[in-house]
Amino acid sequence: MSARKFDLIAFDWDGTLFDSTAAITRSIQLAVADVGGTVPSDAQASYVIGMALLPALAHAAPDVPQEKYNDLANRYRYHYLKQQELITLFAGVLPMLEALRERGHWLAVATGKSRRGLNEALQHADLRGMFDSSRTADETAGKPHPLMLQELMAELDVPPERLLMIGDTTHDLEMARNAGCASVAVAYGAHDPRDLQACQPLHVAADVADLHQWLRSNA
Incomplete structure (x- = not known):
């Protein structure tokens, strides 16, 4: 296992962790x-x-x-x-998150959902307590403004070069770039992989298994 490059991994929610x-x-x-x-x-x-x-x-x-x-x-x-009630986590998300926590990464959510919406989704997915922090669009600036990530970094005392943002839209990747952070895209969500690639993420994951493998070797 390689040395850890990122202390904090921030995930978008819809289309990245949640099949919505x-x-x-x-x-x-x-x-x-x-x-x-x-x-x-x-x-x-x-x-x-x-x-x-x-x-x-x-x-x-x-x-x-x-x-x-x-x-x-x-x-x-x-x-x-x-x-x-019919929406679930993508297959493989839970073991991936558990493996990242076992490796010592801090985990966060940075989402366009409301606080109420995220709390309901976390409860539905039985993920309360999985994340060290989170930010929603109704309590800070919306994407692609970098404030969500800036607030998470300030709260957890993490510099930009030690934060990795993972998302399925160009809004996610542009937010990371605006915050001076690295990003990884997932190609199974809302935006076309070609548009994601244009934002120059470190990797475009084809599915959760691909994402998990990349994180094991590179995060």
């Missing part, structure tokens, strides 16, 4: 239809995953007037919650 990309995409589409907007394509809806909710919905539905944003957000939450 399809549910989020469909919930956005249904919410936009509910308020009378032009329904975005799968690619348009999945692109905004990882962003804070209101900016994400505004980007996905540019013809929905601002006065309908609260209704749009409420309809999104309604449709997502109907599916939430």
